[in-house]
Amino acid sequence: MSLDHILLGLLREPASGYDLKAILDHGIRHFWAAELSQIYPTLKRLEKQGFLRSRRASSKRGAGRVLYEVTAKGHSQLATWLESGPQFGDMRHTFLAQIYMMDELSDFTRTLEFLEQLRTRWRARLEGLKNVEKEWAQRDPGFPDHLCSAAFHRHLTLRMGLHSYACWLAWCDECIRRVRARMRKENRNGKPIPVAAVGAHRRG
Amino acid sequence: MSLDHILLGLLREPASGYDLKAILDHGIRHFWAAELSQIYPTLKRLEKQGFLRSRRASSKRGAGRVLYEVTAKGHSQLATWLESGPQFGDMRHTFLAQIYMMDELSDFTRTLEFLEQLRTRWRARLEGLKNVEKEWAQRDPGFPDHLCSAAFHRHLTLRMGLHSYACWLAWCDECIRRVRARMRKENRNGKPIPVAAVGAHRRG
DNA sequence: ATGACCATGTAACACGTTACATGATTGT
DNA sequence: ACAATCATGTAACGTGTTACATGGTCAT
Numbered sequence: 001m002s003l004d005h006i007l008l009g010l011l012r013e014p015a016s017g018y019d020l021k022a023i024l025d026h027g028i029r030h031f032w033a034a035e036l037s038q039i040y041p042t043l044k045r046l047e048k049q050g051f052l053r054s055r056r057a058s059s060k061r062g063a064g065r066v067l068y069e070v071t072a073k074g075h076s077q078l079a080t081w082l083e084s085g086p087q088f089g090d091m092r093h094t095f096l097a098q099i100y101m102m103d104e105l106s107d108f109t110r111t112l113e114f115l116e117q118l119r120t121r122w123r124a125r126l127e128g129l130k131n132v133e134k135e136w137a138q139r140d141p142g143f144p145d146h147l148c149s150a151a152f153h154r155h156l157t158l159r160m161g162l163h164s165y166a167c168w169l170a171w172c173d174e175c176i177r178r179v180r181a182r183m184r185k186e187n188r189n190g191k192p193i194p195v196a197a198v199g200a201h202r203r204g
Numbered sequence: 205m206s207l208d209h210i211l212l213g214l215l216r217e218p219a220s221g222y223d224l225k226a227i228l229d230h231g232i233r234h235f236w237a238a239e240l241s242q243i244y245p246t247l248k249r250l251e252k253q254g255f256l257r258s259r260r261a262s263s264k265r266g267a268g269r270v271l272y273e274v275t276a277k278g279h280s281q282l283a284t285w286l287e288s289g290p291q292f293g294d295m296r297h298t299f300l301a302q303i304y305m306m307d308e309l310s311d312f313t314r315t316l317e318f319l320e321q322l323r324t325r326w327r328a329r330l331e332g333l334k335n336v337e338k339e340w341a342q343r344d345p346g347f348p349d350h351l352c353s354a355a356f357h358r359h360l361t362l363r364m365g366l367h368s369y370a371c372w373l374a375w376c377d378e379c380i381r382r383v384r385a386r387m388r389k390e391n392r393n394g395k396p397i398p399v400a401a402v403g404a405h406r407r408g
Numbered sequence: 409a410t411g412a413c414c415a416t417g418t419a420a421c422a423c424g425t426t427a428c429a430t431g432a433t434t435g436t
Numbered sequence: 437a438c439a440a441t442c443a444t445g446t447a448a449c450g451t452g453t454t455a456c457a458t459g460g461t462c463a464t
Binding site: 002005006009010027028029030031032033075078079081082083085086087088089090091092093094095096097098099100101102103104105106108110111114117118121145148149150152153154156157159160163164166167168170171174175178181182 | 206209210213214231232233234235236237279282283285286287289290291292293294295296297298299300301302303304305306307308309310312314315318321322325349352353354356357358360361363364367368370371372374375378379382385386
């Protein structure tokens with residue numbers, strides 16, 4: 001149900017499905033993704049429901065395009081959604097599930113490699129977002145305290161990405177430090193740490 | 205595809221679908237969720253594929269139960285998955301999408317209310333996890349540096365939850381401070397901040 | 409002419425949720 | 437008797453991905 005509202009919200013000016021995909025991929029990719037094969041049918045349905053209206057337009061390059069814009073009904077639908085409070089979905093962090101059961105491999109080297117892969121990925125993401133912010137600051141004289149309302153809200157979401165990646169990296173470092181400490185201890189005195197479950201699962 | 209591996213990983217001792225649901229709800233709920241209606245068919249499929257084997261057992265209370273355990277094939281399947289590196293799925297943070305388009309409402313009071321709802325929720329979650337950790341520390345003399353390997357890895361995932369919620373709260377506070385500052389400014393000198401998009405979307 | 413990009417779509421499949429259906433046992 | 441908990445499942449629906457199909461324009 002969320003993609004409906006997201007498309008409605010991104011349609012500030014008339015845009016095609018292809019445009020919306022580009023917007024999603026550029027400014028939004030750290031917290032949302034969608035494929036064209038999902039966007040096109042969704043736009044059609046939103047039009048049928050009266051939230052959008054479409055018209056044909058030509059494009060310099062390639063085929064003709066279909067531009068959509070939000071109707072009054074669409075705007076009020078979007079406002080209702082925004083006023084309904086935060087939509088929390090439950091997060092599915094597959095990599096955390098993997099760490100949870102990493103003891104299966106009985107080898108802390110694997111855990112360490114795994115954590116280092118997470119760190120590499122997140123460091124790259126963090127650098128990416130930092131650059132986005134830096135370039136924005138250079139380009140826009142109003143940055144960050146005199147942005148228009150739309151850009152201001154956009155910046156808040158960018159800050160969330162920066163906070164998150166930084167904090168996950170800190171977590172990675174903590175984990176790596178602790179895993180290394182355990183490995184040193186095991187090497188010092190030939191694995192005295194019990195391998196059997198002490199109270200496996202339940203309130204982890 | 206992930207639920208398959210998660211069930212395999214959670215099955216350290218023989219357990220029923222109902223048990224697995226309880227494990228998911230207790231130790232894992234801050235990063236994964238699944239319904240019984242999804243778990244039961246998945247277990248059947250995993251058995252058909254040779255990763256699990258089942259036997260009937262009675263239970264004190266209620267009906268008979270079906271206990272599953274992991275086969276050798278299942279263990280090696282799980283090991284392959286764990287060694288294949290972190291599975292990053294793209295995150296869908298609906299509430300961030302909502303903030304992104306919150307300027308639609310042309311009223312910072314709404315943004316503020318929204319952020320305060322996020323803060324309330326996350327504060328509760330953070331307190332919950334802090335309690336889990338505190339009780340664990342009191343209960344288990346090996347905590348946190350002499351846990352068995354399984355519990356150690358479990359603790360790493362708990363730490364991730366603690367880091368995340370704390371960092372999101374910090375982000376909330378930063379946002380709330382900035383929104384309040386903007387509201388004060390607007391009150392001082394009747395809305396001089398441009399409302400029109402300066403460069404809407406694109407690299408946000 | 410080849411590949412990169414613009415542009416729109418359909419079909420099949422995979423994954424996940426909600427609602428429904430059944431029935432036993434235990435505690436109040 | 438009633439509600440809560442144990443226990444297993446099916447059916448319908450909603451959402452999201454991958455693969456496939458089509459065809460135009462532009463630069464090399």
